[in-house]
Amino acid sequence: MAADAGTFGAGGRRIILNAFTMNCVSHIQQGLWVRDDTRQREYTSLEPWLELARICEAGCFDAVFLADVIGLYDTYRGNADTSLREGMQVPVNDPMLLIPAMATVTEHLGFAFTSNVLQAHPFTFSRQITTLDHLTGGRVAWNVVTSYLQNGAQSLGYEALPKHDTRYERAEDYLDVCYKLWEGSWSDHAVLADTERGVYADPAGVRPIDHEGPYYSVAGPHLAEPSPQRTPVIYQAGSSDRGRDFAAKHAECVFVVAASRGLTRIAEDIRRRVRAVGRHPDDVKIIAGLSPIVGGTEAEAKAKHADYLETLSLEAGLAHLSGNLNVDLSHIDPDQPLETLRTEGVRGPVKSLLDSARPGSRTFGDLIKLNMAGQFLVGSPEQIADGMERRLDQGVDGFNLVYATTPGTFVDFIDGVVPVLRERGLVQREYQPGTLREKLFGRRRLGETHYASGFRQQRV
Structure with a gap:
């Protein structure tokens, strides 16, 4: 049974909830991997990821958001020794490969993952995305990043990390290739699967893209038939002026990390840029990072917080x-x-x-x-809910919840805070049917005002 939008709080607001994690030993809360109450050290095993997916779906989370980084953090003391010794985002495994397995034990949960535009050719990457979207029934989101570690660029064959604006220029060309493959290469009526005539696809509906850009030359056509969403839900997390302009043009969800007092200014700036490119502000959801520490009482939560700080x-x-x-x-x-x-x-x-x-x-x-530690929010379930509602009033649409222990942080939140938020009409009690985009925006395809819609084939 689908949740009725009318059951949500004032203005029909619904908080988007994502579990923020990474396929590594230590993600954000550095040092907590040594604790006995976390499964971070088991990241190479499949079972903890299946457990996390089940937990998040039981809590009606929108998605598991899988961060990633290509390269070593080797600026500190001029080498990567500290990162390796502390397990600080190294070793790290590929996030994409977790998604099909987690999808098999869930029905509605979405999966956002990070991939930077230097690490794979867009022709190859676009097919991987389409495959994931097929296998999950349209539950995939891509967090587009442009890379920021010198070691990663050098390991991928670049003499040095391209300059900041150059990385965004490359990302623009990269996305043009992907959009043309996803949105325009196959028409809506190309797949016939006609068993009587023995015709699977109409050649007239499948076109090359013949892309010639400043960084990529791709003939096409797309090798995969259209998936449920065609283009995945697009996430972006750039905080610079160039990054925010990129997000305004491309993103459907923008991930921001900022102190609570700065959220209003950031949200207003992003929505101003969205309007400037001809999109409606509601076409973009702003997702803030938050680290909830939930206790049965405020004192219990503060004691837990102090314990975590000692271990960091x-x-x-x-x-x-x-x-x-x-x-x-x-x-x-x-x-x-x-x-x-x-x-x-x-x-x-x-x-x-x-x-x-x-x-x-x-x-x-x-x-x-x-x-x-990120944006720690410490308190009883009611206090955590109050803090989230304040951020909602500042223009935020949802949260990437950062764990201190996994899956403990998410279990505490689901058991303690989610019932309070449901009582206030701020989170879903049940899932809407359909793809991830349908759950978030009420439509399967990208909106007509999105830049990528201009690459669609017109049916004649």
Whole structure:
């Protein structure tokens, strides 16, 4: 039975819920893999992933969101030793290969995964996506990233990581290829599967794409027949001006990581850019990162939070952040008060980090731990629900929930917070039928105002 949209809260709002994870030892909360109450060390086995999929579907989550990174974090101390020693996003396995297995034990749960535009040729990648969309019955989303690690680019055969804007120019060409293959190569009536005449596909409905772009030359046609969604749901997480323009043009869901006080400004900016390219603001969902720590009471949640902070690895957090910022942070004393650092004339990314310091960040080490932990929201189920509702009022449509322990964080959230959110009419009690896009937007195909719709064949 499908949920009635009228059962949702004021304005028909529904919070989108994704479990944010990665096919590795240690994802965001660095160091917590050593705990006995997590299954992170079992990432190479299939069973924990099947368990997670079942848990998320039982909680009516929209998707499991699988992060990924190509390359090593080797900026900290000038090498990757800390990353390897701490299991900090290395070793890491391919996220795409988990999806068919998780799909077999679920019926509705979506699967978003990250793949950057340097790692696979678009002709090959587009067929992989179509295959996944077929095998899952249209439950796939692609998080488009442009890469940011020098080691990854060099391992893929580039002399160096292309410049920031060049990476986005390549991504534009990459997506043009994919859209032409997914949306335009096969017409809606090309597949006949006519057993009486022995005709599977009408050759007149299958066309080459003859793409000639600045980075890719692809003849086509697409080798796979159209899948339920054709184009997967498109995620994007760029935070720069160029990244937000890219998201406004292409994304259906934009993943943002920011302190609560900055969400309104970010949401308004993204929606302004969406309108500027001729799309409706409702065509894009804004998904915020959030790390819920749920306790039966506020005191219980705070005790759990303190325990996690004690286990977090500051060294791994510094290595992670150094790679993200492309700045070696090893020269900064983690015990140094933030006020002292602010008076030393720091520049660029480190200054931005200092300016983002939240209450309670007394030293640089405190700031790193809070940054590493993500947007922690600590409290009873009612307090967590209150915090999520406040973010909803700031323009957010949903959350990528970051785990401290897996699957424990998700179990605690589903058992404690989801019933409160359901009582408030803010999350679904049952799934809508159809593909992932139908569940999120009420349509199977990309909207008519989306850039990719211009590549569709017109039936004559």
